[in-house]
Amino acid sequence: xxxxxxxxxxxxxxxxxxxxxxxxxxTLNGRTDAExxxxxxxxxxxxxxxxxxxxxxxxxxxxxxIERDGYNVEVLTYQSQPGxxxxxxxxxxxxxxxxxxxxVCPVGHWVEGKAQHDYQMFAQALARRGMAALVLDGxxxxxxxxxxxxxxxxxxVGSSAEEDHAQLAYALFLSGDNLTRYMAWDALRxxxxxxxxxxxxxxxxxxxxxGSGGMLVRYLCALEPRLAAAVSLADGIDAHSxxxxxxxxxxxxxxxxxISPLDLYQPFAPRPLLLGYNCEERPDSLNHVNQTxxxxxxxxxxxxxxxxxxxxxxxxxxxKELRERxxxxxxxxxxxxxxxxxxxxxxxxxxxxxxxxxxxQVTTALVGxxxxxxNHRRVHDLPPPPPDFGAPSPExxxxxxxxxxxxxxxxxxxxxxxxxxDAQVEARxxxxxxxxxxxxxxxxxxxxxPYAFYSEPESSEGRVARPVVMTVHDRGRAAxxxxxxxxxxxxxxxxxxxxxxxxxxxxxxxQSSGDNGNPYRALLLGTESEWAAKALNVGLSLFGxxxxxxxxxxxxLRTRHDARAQSVSLVGVARGALWTLxxxxxxxxxxxxxxxxxxxxxxxxxxxxxxxxxxxLFLPGLIKDFDLPHVAACVAPRTLVIINAVNQRREALPxxxxxxxxxxxxxxxxxxxxxxxxxxxxxxxxxETIAALDETLETLxxxxxxxxxx
Numbered sequence: 001x002x003x004x005x006x007x008x009x010x011x012x013x014x015x016x017x018x019x020x021x022x023x024x025x026x027t028l029n030g031r032t033d034a035e036x037x038x039x040x041x042x043x044x045x046x047x048x049x050x051x052x053x054x055x056x057x058x059x060x061x062x063x064x065x066i067e068r069d070g071y072n073v074e075v076l077t078y079q080s081q082p083g084x085x086x087x088x089x090x091x092x093x094x095x096x097x098x099x100x101x102x103x104v105c106p107v108g109h110w111v112e113g114k115a116q117h118d119y120q121m122f123a124q125a126l127a128r129r130g131m132a133a134l135v136l137d138g139x140x141x142x143x144x145x146x147x148x149x150x151x152x153x154x155x156x157v158g159s160s161a162e163e164d165h166a167q168l169a170y171a172l173f174l175s176g177d178n179l180t181r182y183m184a185w186d187a188l189r190x191x192x193x194x195x196x197x198x199x200x201x202x203x204x205x206x207x208x209x210x211g212s213g214g215m216l217v218r219y220l221c222a223l224e225p226r227l228a229a230a231v232s233l234a235d236g237i238d239a240h241s242x243x244x245x246x247x248x249x250x251x252x253x254x255x256x257x258x259i260s261p262l263d264l265y266q267p268f269a270p271r272p273l274l275l276g277y278n279c280e281e282r283p284d285s286l287n288h289v290n291q292t293x294x295x296x297x298x299x300x301x302x303x304x305x306x307x308x309x310x311x312x313x314x315x316x317x318x319x320k321e322l323r324e325r326x327x328x329x330x331x332x333x334x335x336x337x338x339x340x341x342x343x344x345x346x347x348x349x350x351x352x353x354x355x356x357x358x359x360x361q362v363t364t365a366l367v368g369x370x371x372x373x374x375n376h377r378r379v380h381d382l383p384p385p386p387p388d389f390g391a392p393s394p395e396x397x398x399x400x401x402x403x404x405x406x407x408x409x410x411x412x413x414x415x416x417x418x419x420x421x422d423a424q425v426e427a428r429x430x431x432x433x434x435x436x437x438x439x440x441x442x443x444x445x446x447x448x449x450p451y452a453f454y455s456e457p458e459s460s461e462g463r464v465a466r467p468v469v470m471t472v473h474d475r476g477r478a479a480x481x482x483x484x485x486x487x488x489x490x491x492x493x494x495x496x497x498x499x500x501x502x503x504x505x506x507x508x509x510x511q512s513s514g515d516n517g518n519p520y521r522a523l524l525l526g527t528e529s530e531w532a533a534k535a536l537n538v539g540l541s542l543f544g545x546x547x548x549x550x551x552x553x554x555x556x557l558r559t560r561h562d563a564r565a566q567s568v569s570l571v572g573v574a575r576g577a578l579w580t581l582x583x584x585x586x587x588x589x590x591x592x593x594x595x596x597x598x599x600x601x602x603x604x605x606x607x608x609x610x611x612x613x614x615x616x617l618f619l620p621g622l623i624k625d626f627d628l629p630h631v632a633a634c635v636a637p638r639t640l641v642i643i644n645a646v647n648q649r650r651e652a653l654p655x656x657x658x659x660x661x662x663x664x665x666x667x668x669x670x671x672x673x674x675x676x677x678x679x680x681x682x683x684x685x686x687x688e689t690i691a692a693l694d695e696t697l698e699t700l701x702x703x704x705x706x707x708x709x710x
Contacts, residue, residue, distance in 0.1 A: 004544070006504045006531055009446045010242070014255065014538045017241055022257040026299075033420040034300035038267040038648060041259055049181040049252045053081040058193055060115050063356045068346050070094055071127035077356045079618075080182075080189040083368040085598040087143040087356040088136040088190065089114050090114040091127040091340045092199055101204035101228075101334040102132040102194030104220075106187045108211025108234075109161045109246070111154075112143020115351035118210075124346060126208075129327050130336045134190050138185055138212075139371055140164035142351075146370055148361045158521055161212075164244055166373060166524035166615070169247030175379040176621030179248045182371055184219045191224060194633065203228075204334050204655050210234050210276075210429060215249055218261070221268035229333040230268060231326045233276035237261045238290055244534035245525070250538045252620055265294055270301035274329045275309040276322050289309050291428055372609055379606050383627045384549050386664065397671035401634045407625045408585060408634070412544030414551075415444050421556035424448075430457075432484040434491050441500070443552040447545070450507045451553070452477050454487055454497040455562070467567035467591070468557050469697060470498040472550055474575035474614075476506020488691050490571075496563060500553050502579060504528060526643050542616050543579075550583035554590060567591050569697060572598060576616060578628070585634035592639040592695055596689060597646055601628045601661050611648035632665040637674030640665075644682055645705060655680050 009330055025165045058078045066073040074090040105127055110116035114135040123133035127198040137144045141161045145169050149156040155164045169179040175593070197201035207224070208231035211216045217232040243249045256262070265273060277287040291309035298307050308329065312321050319700070333490055369377070384670040387403055391397040422442035429436050455466075469490050477499035480486065491497045491659040496588035504510040510528035523529070530544040549572065558565040569592040572580030577598025605611045618705050631639060647656045658680045659666070669678040679696075683689045 003509055003527075004509055005447065005508045009503075010445060010534050010538060010540065011529060013540055014242055017255045017258065019238075021255075021260055021263075024258045028103050028297075028300060029200075030321055031300050031302075032665055034266075034269065034297060037270070037297075040257070042222055042265050043311050044254055044257045044259050045219070045251070045264060048178075048251045050177060052181065052185050052188075055192075056082050058189060058196070060193060060459065066349070066353065068124075071124060073349075073354070075354060076195055078189065080103055080186045081374075082198055084374065085144075085362050085368060086136055086186050086190070087114070087362060088134055088193075089463075090193075090197075091133040092653070092654065093127045093130050093132065096130065096199070098199035098247070099138040099204075101134050101197060101203075101206065101330070101336075101440045102134065102197065102200040103206045103208050103330060104190045104194060104556075105133055105135045106183070106190075106207070106209045106213040107135065107138050107141060108209065108213040109141075110211075111141055111159070111161045112351060113137035113144065115142060115349070115354050117348035117671045118323065120354075121320070121345060121350045121700075122208075123325055124327070125327045126330070130332050131206075131327075131330060131334065132194065132197070134194055136186060136190050137180065137188070138170065138216075139451075143355055143360055143362050144355050145361060145371075146372060148363050149161055150364060156294060157524075160521075163521055163524055165612075166529075167249040170524075170615050170618045171248075171611070172246075172375055173620055174602060174618045174623050175606050177375060177378070178251075179371075180219065180251060183216060187216055187220055188224060188703075189620070191226065192221075194482040195226070198310065198476070202226075206230060206330055208233075208267060208304075208558045210322065211236075214245060214247065215246075221273070222264045227268070227271065229272045229274075229330055231274045231276070231329060232265075233322050233326065234278050235275070239293055242534040243610050244530040244535050244537065244551075245492070247524075247533075250429065250533045250537055252533075253539075255537055256539045262290060262293065263373075266297050270300045270306055271304035272306045272333050273298075273308070274326060275307070276325060277311040278313075278322075292627075296469065324360075360467070376606065379623060382623050383603070383625060383630070384604075386630070391668070392671050394672055397636070397668050400668065403587060404626055404630045404634055408582060408631065411541075411619045411622050411625070412547055412582065413541040414544050414548050414629075415680065417552060418444060420559070421552050423556060432455075432487050434487060439563040443549055443555060447503050447549075448508075449549055449553065450477065450501040450694070452499045452564055454491045456491060463637055464564055465493050465564045466496050467569065468496045468498055468563045469558075469569050469571055470500070470550070470553060470557065470580075471504060471571045471573070472500060472580050473573040474505065474578035476501040476509070478506055481572070481649070483686070485687070486693075489690050489694050490697070492699075493694075498547065498553065498557060502549045502576070504531070504542065505546075520612070523612065529615045536620065541619065543619060547582040547586075548686070550579050552589060554560070554583065560587065560588070565589075568595070571596065571693060574598065575617060581628070581631055582637070584638070585631050588638075590635075590638065592696065593635055594641045594643065594693055595645070596643045596693075597652075598642070599628065600647060600653055600658055602644040603627055608648045610645075611628060612650060613648065629662045631680075632662060633668040636665070636669045637677055639677045639696065640669075641692070642680045643692055645680070652675045652682060655682050 060078045063075045126133040145155045147155045147157045157163045157167045206229040207217045207220045210233040214232035214235035214331040241261045295304045359365040389399045424441040429439045434454045440448040442448045471480045480499045535542045557563045571579040571594045573596045576597035584593040644652045
């Protein structure tokens with residue numbers, strides 16, 4: 001078994017988009033076609049980002065001014081949208097008789113933000129060379145840490161900007177927004193600040209950044225027509241990049257339009273573009289491919305030479321050679337006389353000297369919303385109320401179920417099922433006094449699920465058809481199989497048990513607990529989170545794929561000679577509870593469902609700052625359409641039991657709280673005259689949980705649980 005299974009599956013799926021994009025690019029013929037392509041890229045990016053806020057007053061406030069040899073620093077704040085404060089430093093050259101060019105400098109993933117020493121040195125060099133430089137704190141950096149803890153004196157999420165970004169980004173993602181939109185808007189409004197400044201020429205604006213700052217420059221290249229030049233250093237993407245790492249880099253929906261992340265530079269043609277790379281981080285051959293491809297696009301405008309690129313044999317940092325090359329490139333574009341800025345470099349300022357707030361953090365010094373609060377206000381009334389199909393009745397309850405099933409399918413992006421599931425038996429043995437059949441199910445091309453089928457030892461008459469309980473745990477079949485008491489109880493009393501590893505789980509796991517040496521960082525930014533994002537970026541869904549695995553396994557079980565087709569029940573644990581819930585909502589032949597320690601509702605994830613559920617559960621915009629109680633309602637009138645449902649922090653909730661959340665579910669059960677089939681309960685120990693499972697599954701009437709024929 002291999003952890004490469006799912007990545008290989010995604011890469012194969014992406015191949016058709018690579019080919020689609022290549023066909024689009026090779027058919028371009030001249031400037032008119034290239035301009036049409038530019039408009040397509042701009043349109044796709046704006047659609048993916050969503051609508052920007054209305055332009056509002058910047059409310060620029062200069063807090064204080066630092067005088068240095070050859071330049072001044074204005075320490076200031078501005079509002080990118082009403083109430084949302086951006087902290088920034090504006091470096092201005094001294095002794096200039098005319099207006100100067102202005103450069104907006106979004107910062108890379110340095111938690112220090114605008115105080116990061118390389119960015120200070122870069123801004124100093126730009127100012128000494130005759131350009132103004134606006135270095136702004138990105139969201140989650142510098143004075144704008146979103147989850148700042150006054151005791152820890154850092155973000156409680158972790159010690160890096162990536163963790164703060166990810167925690168926020170997934171809440172935005174679930175509610176149909178994205179962090180990139182906020183970050184790009186901050187930078188666009190920073191350009192407006194430069195254009196309005198009395199010492200800066202609004203006709204000579206540029207953008208320059210490194211790392212994730214270079215990524216933001218790439219977005220500005222597609223969005224801002226006023227830019228005269230751009231410098232993007234250590235952006236780290238190429239023509240076939242599926243993104244998937246840093247949360248703000250993921251722009252779901254571009255690849256299906258044949259648009260690579262690299263293509264976001266295309267709308268910038270024919271303006272001058274400089275790309276800088278670090279050879280220690282990526283092969284120089286990739287850098288050459290990027291430059292060659294972009295230069296080919298610029299050639300449609302007769303300006304191939306305006307795409308410049310260079311590589312430096314060093315790590316991914318904004319070191320002196322990259323800074324100097326970027327400064328001189330911009331000086332050349334703006335026609336600034338003289339050689340490289342010389343003279344004494346002032347040592348980096350202490351962060352406190354560059355702070356625009358009294359406490360060093362916007363959240364503790366100023367009254368106003370942060371990004372989480374803005375999003376929370378926006379989604380306050382989500383999910384929307386159910387459609388009104390008339391007075392409560394069985395017929396209208398069925399209409400509501402059909403309505404929500406259509407929405408489920410839209411968000412899950414389920415693969416097309418093949419005719420049959422290929423079952424490959426690999427071994428037979430015994431465990432816990434039970435007969436065990438082990439093998440794998442091939443549920444679609446390139447995806448196989450390790451399974452273990454438990455049953456009581458065969459009698460002399462052979463194995464007979466019995467009800468089957470399928471268990472789905474987010475740690476795989478081993479997590480169930482290791483619990484002997486559970487297996488022997490479930491597989492007794494005339495039942496078989498099927499345990500599976502859903503894709504990327506168990507033997508095909510995508511993430512180890514040791515990713516980056518930090519379990520919470522692994523949760524937010526580990527391998528599984530990365531590939532879940534990559535799947536969405538190419539139009540697929542890891543979550544939906546796992547629901548599909550449950551559906552196909554249930555379908556396979558109904559074909560086994562030793563399984564009673566109409567008596568397949570599901571037991572889902574932790575994240576597996578959600579996969580089984582969705583599967584049961586879509587497959588009316590599932591007899592019963594028991595959810596153990598599953599998330600109670602999505603709304604809690606956007607209503608609370610602190611949540612620690614896995615990002616693979618977050619589907620874009622889902623909360624705009626429905627929540628988990630609506631999914632649960634689609635199981636009615638079949639038995640559904642929720643045991644120890646958990647909140648946003650994975651803490652067990654009181655039964656009465658869960659019952660309140662699931663009022664809609666209970667109402668649908670009532671309308672279908674099956675109120676007794678929906679239950680919410682808590683247990684205090686594993687034996688109690690096993691007893692509750694046993695009791696629920698014992699209520700299955702022999703042979704006719706769901707009313708569907710074999």
